[in-house]
Structure formats: structure tokens, C-alpha cells
Amino acid sequence: MKRVIVLGSTGIVGQQALEVIKGSGERLKVVGLSARASYSLLLQQAKAFRPRYLYYQPGQDTGGLSSEGTEYLLPEEMVKEPDVDVVVVARAGLGALTPTLEAIRAGKEVVLANTEAMVAAGQVIMAEVRARGGQLHLVESEPAALMRCLLGEKSQPLSMVVTSSWGPYRAVALHRTPRIGGPEVLGYPVRRLNQKRAIDAATLMNKGFQVIQIHHLFGIPYERIHVIGHPQDVVRGVVQFADGGVKAVLGSPDPRFWIRHALLEGSDEGGLSIPPVALENLRELGFSPLNESQFPSFQVALEAGRRGGTFPAVLNAADEVAISLFLTNQIGFREVHKVIRAALERHQGVSDPSVEDIFGADAWAREFVSRQVPE
Numbered sequence: 001m002k003r004v005i006v007l008g009s010t011g012i013v014g015q016q017a018l019e020v021i022k023g024s025g026e027r028l029k030v031v032g033l034s035a036r037a038s039y040s041l042l043l044q045q046a047k048a049f050r051p052r053y054l055y056y057q058p059g060q061d062t063g064g065l066s067s068e069g070t071e072y073l074l075p076e077e078m079v080k081e082p083d084v085d086v087v088v089v090a091r092a093g094l095g096a097l098t099p100t101l102e103a104i105r106a107g108k109e110v111v112l113a114n115t116e117a118m119v120a121a122g123q124v125i126m127a128e129v130r131a132r133g134g135q136l137h138l139v140e141s142e143p144a145a146l147m148r149c150l151l152g153e154k155s156q157p158l159s160m161v162v163t164s165s166w167g168p169y170r171a172v173a174l175h176r177t178p179r180i181g182g183p184e185v186l187g188y189p190v191r192r193l194n195q196k197r198a199i200d201a202a203t204l205m206n207k208g209f210q211v212i213q214i215h216h217l218f219g220i221p222y223e224r225i226h227v228i229g230h231p232q233d234v235v236r237g238v239v240q241f242a243d244g245g246v247k248a249v250l251g252s253p254d255p256r257f258w259i260r261h262a263l264l265e266g267s268d269e270g271g272l273s274i275p276p277v278a279l280e281n282l283r284e285l286g287f288s289p290l291n292e293s294q295f296p297s298f299q300v301a302l303e304a305g306r307r308g309g310t311f312p313a314v315l316n317a318a319d320e321v322a323i324s325l326f327l328t329n330q331i332g333f334r335e336v337h338k339v340i341r342a343a344l345e346r347h348q349g350v351s352d353p354s355v356e357d358i359f360g361a362d363a364w365a366r367e368f369v370s371r372q373v374p375e
């Protein structure tokens, strides 16, 4: 039995991770949960899973929890406990970096759903993984699919391709629409995403973030990572190998699929009804090149990734603040990439950053972008 902590258990991915754990029977056991402010949901989860460790933001009414025989621990402390095998990092924001690094240093297997830490500090995370010989799985379906393509392969990957389904077509349309607000962008029928991820998908920043994560995860140069349009949304990732072979993974973008793959090592347990791709219903698989000049946020992300050092941390923070300015009508949709670019242009980068440098760049970018709102 694997003993699992879920950080950010009250979020979309955190709840999906608990669903996988619940369906695994005796194979997985929850030993820790954490959340920020969704106290009543955390309380329900604590009652259902009876974890040993809990974290919630100070200041909550903790009456219901103290009687549960649980121990209150900071996430960065609970991940080090000896009775923990796996840490699922499903909390949002760069704050996930500290517990992620502590879990890797403590020799725990890490299932990283959090995007921000891997974008902002991918080189720091991977340096720790390599130094400890640790196990790191990503939940984001595109890098996870590429990881699966590499299983059992001896040939070197020449290039890696990720697909974008509706993003390219919609992002162009949105950029051409004169006055577009948060509700129109968020109103598009997509799978369950938090607001930030929904806007990132609309600007195609999400693909830029994926490219940066793939660069760090596999140590592959940026010029060998490609994003292509693929409206059928079936092929998740493709690897072209040095021996001429090409491998693709087709499947669901549902995070539960990838969490189960990571936690249960490919077993189909987990009580999930995620149907396999019905090949007989696929009349065609279409792929088209991405015209990068149509997607300024994607371009900005690649520039930040290629500059490396603290620039991806600035990208991540500037994007987060720019999105909140857009959602509160303080800047327009087409200003989002402009304020991010302005932050990258003004940033004095550090090339081989420490964790402190990354948090410093994050704080600087937040402050800088907040000051970009027109009077």
C-alpha cells in the first residue's frame, strides 16, 4: 500500500486525485491533506479519508478537525514524515515549490499537477530530482503523454510534439474580437478548469507553459519541441526517435487518467470510467502547423523560456497578475501579453537562480505588473 499526501485536496485536481485514491481499494491510502480556505470541504474530506496530517490556513475555525485525531502540520513539514510514500502536489500557485522540493529531498515520489512551480523553477526542481535519483510524474496530459512515449525506449528522442485542440482556432478569433471581456472568454465550453487555466488556454499561454515544462522535464532544447494544431483532441503527445521511429500517445486529457497512471503504475484500477479512444469512430486525424505570430502570449512564453534563469518565473507571475487585471476589467484581453512582455523587458535576470532568486523574481513581477494599470 502506498501512503499518499494530497496538497490542494479541495481544488479540481485535488478532488480528482482523491477520487482515484478512493477507487484504488487497498492500494492507496490518504495520510495527509491540505487546503487554503475551503475549510468545510476539507473537513468533509478529513471525515471520509481520516488522514493523519492536515493543513489549512491559520485563522479557520478548527473545531471539527481537532477531534479527528489529526496532526496539524505545514505542507513542507508533512511531506517529510516517514509514513509518507507519495506526494500529490495539486495546489495552485508558486507556493507549491517549497513543499515540492522538500518532498523530493526527503526521497518521496512526487506527482506534480502544479504548473507554476515547474514553469518558474523547472531547472531547480529537476536538479533536485537528478541529485536524489527521485521519481517525478507530471499530471499535465501533454508532458505525461510524452513521458509515456519514452517508456521502454533506448533510442534517443529527436523531437517532441504536443498538440493543441481548440486553442489555436479560438485564440485567433478572440484576438480579432474588438471588445472581449472575462465572461466571453470563460464562457467557452471547455473541460473543468480554474479561471486562470481557462484564460491561459484562450491566449495559448498554456502551450507555452507546457513547452517550458517539457524542456525541463526531458532536458530537450526548445528548438526540438513543437506545438501543432489538432482539432480532434485525441493525440496528446508524439516523440520522434533518432532511429526513425515515431511514437504517439492517444487518450484522454482527464487529469484522473494521468494521476491514476502515476499512482497505480499503469494499472486500470481506480474505479474510473474513462473510456479508451474509440478508433473505429475516428474518421480523420488532422494536424496543422501553428503560426506563432498569431499567438503573442505563446511567443512571449517561448522567449522567456529560451532566456531561462529567472525569466520564466517573471512570465508565470506576470501572467497571473495580468489575468486577474483582465478579469476585473482593468486591462483588455489584448493587453494581457503586452504587460507580460513589458515585465520581461524590464526584468534584470539571474541566469542560474536559487530558490530565493525565483521567489524574488516572482515578487518583483507581481509588483511591476500591478503598477501597469492605466490611471
Ligand SMILES: NC(=O)c1ccc[n+]([C@@H]2O[C@H](COP(=O)([O-])OP(=O)(O)OC[C@H]3O[C@@H](n4cnc5c(N)ncnc54)[C@H](OP(=O)(O)O)[C@@H]3O)[C@@H](O)[C@H]2O)c1
Pocket: 007, 008, 009, 010, 011, 012, 013, 014, 034, 035, 036, 037, 038, 039, 090, 091, 092, 093, 095, 113, 114, 115, 116, 139, 140, 141, 192, 193, 194, 197, 255
Ligand atoms: N484543472 C486541470 O485540468 C489541471 C490539469 C493539470 C494541472 N493543473 C494544475 O494543477 C494546479 C491546481 O489546479 P486546479 O485546477 O485544481 O486549481 P483549483 O481548483 O483552483 O484548486 C487549487 C487548490 O490549491 C489550494 N491553494 C490555492 N492557493 C493556496 C495557498 N496559498 N496555500 C495552500 N493551498 C492553496 C486551493 O485551496 P482552497 O480550495 O482552500 O482555496 C485548492 O485546493 C494548478 O497549478 C493547475 O495549473 C490543473
